[in-house]
Amino acid sequence: MKILVVDDNPAILDSLSALLSAQGYFINTACHGLAASEKLQNDCYDLIIVDHLMPIMNGIQLTKHIRQHEIYSEKPVIFMTTQGRKTVKNICDTSLFSAIIDKPIDEQNLLKLINDLLSPNTRLQSL
Structure with a gap:
């Protein structure tokens, strides 16, 4: 199974990559939404983990972009945020995401x- 992890914080990319690789997943990373969009065009992923606040293209914009592509319209997207689920629910349609999780990550x-x-x-799924 291939997972794309998108976050502008290198420490989070490293820790999630190590955690998920140890579980047998193949991990690819991107440091912002635009870089992730390019990777999604060149490869196929089973699941995408997206940070909320990033430069260039934030997680909401990226997820809207992901959902426009037929191949990814039903793929699971986990949305990570430091802003809290309530804030996310107030600013966007949370049905874009398969799940919303709070940072720091459990x-x-x-x-x-x-x-x-x-x-x-x-x-x-929803937490």
Whole structure:
């Protein structure tokens, strides 16, 4: 399974890459939405983890872009935020996301969520 992790914080990219690689996932990273968009055009991912606040193209803009492509219209997108779920619900349509998680990331909950989202019988999850 291939996962794309998008965050402008190198420490978060490194820690999530290490965590997910140790679980057997193939990880690719991008430091902002535009870089992620380019990677999504050149490769196919099973799941995308997107940070909220990033330069160039934020996570909401990126997810809207992702959902416009037929290949990714139903792929799971986990949205990470430091702003809280309530704030995200007030500024955008949260149905864009398969799940919203708060930063700092609870690694065990993230792993369970990813497992649930990538299970064939699970369609959408919410924490």
